[in-house]
Amino acid sequence: MQLRGKVALVTGAAQGLGRGFTEAMLHRGAKVALLDIKVLEGRKTTKELASKYGPDKVLFLPCDVTDKGQMKSAFQQASSHFGQLDIVVNNAGVTEQENWDMVLDINLRSVIHGTLLGLDHMGTDKGGGGGLIINIASMAGLIAMFIGPVYTATKHGVVGLSRSFGTPFHFDRSGVRVCAICPTMTDTAIQPPRVAATPEEQLKADAHWAYTDSQGGLLQVSEVVDGFLQLVEDDSKNGAVMRITKQKGVDYQPYGGGGQGVPYATRKTRSKL
Numbered sequence: 001m002q003l004r005g006k007v008a009l010v011t012g013a014a015q016g017l018g019r020g021f022t023e024a025m026l027h028r029g030a031k032v033a034l035l036d037i038k039v040l041e042g043r044k045t046t047k048e049l050a051s052k053y054g055p056d057k058v059l060f061l062p063c064d065v066t067d068k069g070q071m072k073s074a075f076q077q078a079s080s081h082f083g084q085l086d087i088v089v090n091n092a093g094v095t096e097q098e099n100w101d102m103v104l105d106i107n108l109r110s111v112i113h114g115t116l117l118g119l120d121h122m123g124t125d126k127g128g129g130g131g132l133i134i135n136i137a138s139m140a141g142l143i144a145m146f147i148g149p150v151y152t153a154t155k156h157g158v159v160g161l162s163r164s165f166g167t168p169f170h171f172d173r174s175g176v177r178v179c180a181i182c183p184t185m186t187d188t189a190i191q192p193p194r195v196a197a198t199p200e201e202q203l204k205a206d207a208h209w210a211y212t213d214s215q216g217g218l219l220q221v222s223e224v225v226d227g228f229l230q231l232v233e234d235d236s237k238n239g240a241v242m243r244i245t246k247q248k249g250v251d252y253q254p255y256g257g258g259g260q261g262v263p264y265a266t267r268k269t270r271s272k273l
């Protein structure tokens with residue numbers, strides 16, 4: 001998908017990777033609705049981007065992604081304000097917390113809801129023009145980390161959701177591509193979870209961070225953004241799970257058998273059934 005003239009919605013856009021994705025799309029001529037629970041930071045980021053790319057290119061919508069009403073309203077406002085919606089980036093996320101319900105709500109339930117809202121607004125079967133949904137998972141969605149078991153569960157869920165909605169069955173119906181991105185540790189404000197019971201355990205958790213350093217160190221936001229743009233612009237990718245690591249750069253998680261699950265009747269063959 002070429003970004004010029006397109007409209008994107010990004011959750012968790014006030015900082016970190018969400019801000020990186022947002023700025024990269026603005027730089028390529030898109031318009032972006034920025035959603036975030038952090039209102040002051042969101043307004044500050046939006047003001048900075050408006051001064052750089054034009055106030056008509058950005059819209060900040062305060063939104064707690066776990067609040068279904070706020071999400072529905074934000075999607076509606078974004079579509080109405082810009083007149084269309086072409087790309088949804090479900091990016092908002094938090095690391096392991098004592099309150100695992102919240103981690104589940106933010107990292108998985110909200111990504112499910114954001115994906116369904118994206119299909120409602122962009123799906124050709126719903127009167128839309130098709131589009132693209134990119135869900136930000138994590139390498140924790142592909143491997144079993146000892147730190148953050150609930151975080152890991154949510155990210156595995158995001159990968160599975162994206163692969164399922166990224167099958168030809170759903171694309172034939174909606175014209176919307178759905179993919180996931182799985183970066184390793186990236187240099188943002190996100191911190192290792194502080195849930196260790198003892199200092200020794202926290203050392204192990206921090207060591208995992210250090211281990212990543214030994215693997216070439218933290219990714220920079222720009223490295224993840226480069227992979228993101230590659231996925232946006234490659235229309236052949238649907239149901240793809242992009243991995244971004246310091247050691248190997250950008251590649252795709254291989255799945256046996258095409259990973260598309262059981263065959264199904266396409267729109268053409270269905271008509272003959």
Ligand SMILES: NC(=O)C1=CN([C@@H]2O[C@H](COP(=O)(O)OP(=O)(O)OC[C@H]3O[C@@H](n4cnc5c(N)ncnc54)[C@H](O)[C@@H]3O)[C@@H](O)[C@H]2O)C=CC1
Nearest residue numbers: 012015016017037064065091092093138185186188189190
């Ligand atoms: N930084 C890293 O090492 C990695 C991060 N990721 C994922 O990338 C995504 C972005 O993470 P970062 O930019 O690193 O984190 P960050 O903490 O810098 O930014 C996350 C943004 O999401 C927003 N947010 C949190 N809860 C929200 C809610 N309920 N409603 C609306 N907005 C909310 C925050 O206000 C913040 O602006 C997350 O899904 C994270 O799991 C994946 C792999 C590596």
Ligand SMILES: CCCCCC(=O)CC\C=C/C=C/C=C/[C@@H](O)[C@@H](O)CCCC(=O)O
Nearest residue numbers: 095096138139140147148151183184185215
């Ligand atoms: C629980 C807090 C995590 C918050 C932020 C993240 O999501 C960090 C990324 C999560 C896991 C990273 C794992 C990194 C593993 C490295 O060893 C890497 O080299 C593994 C590469 C695996 C592969 O290439 O298949």
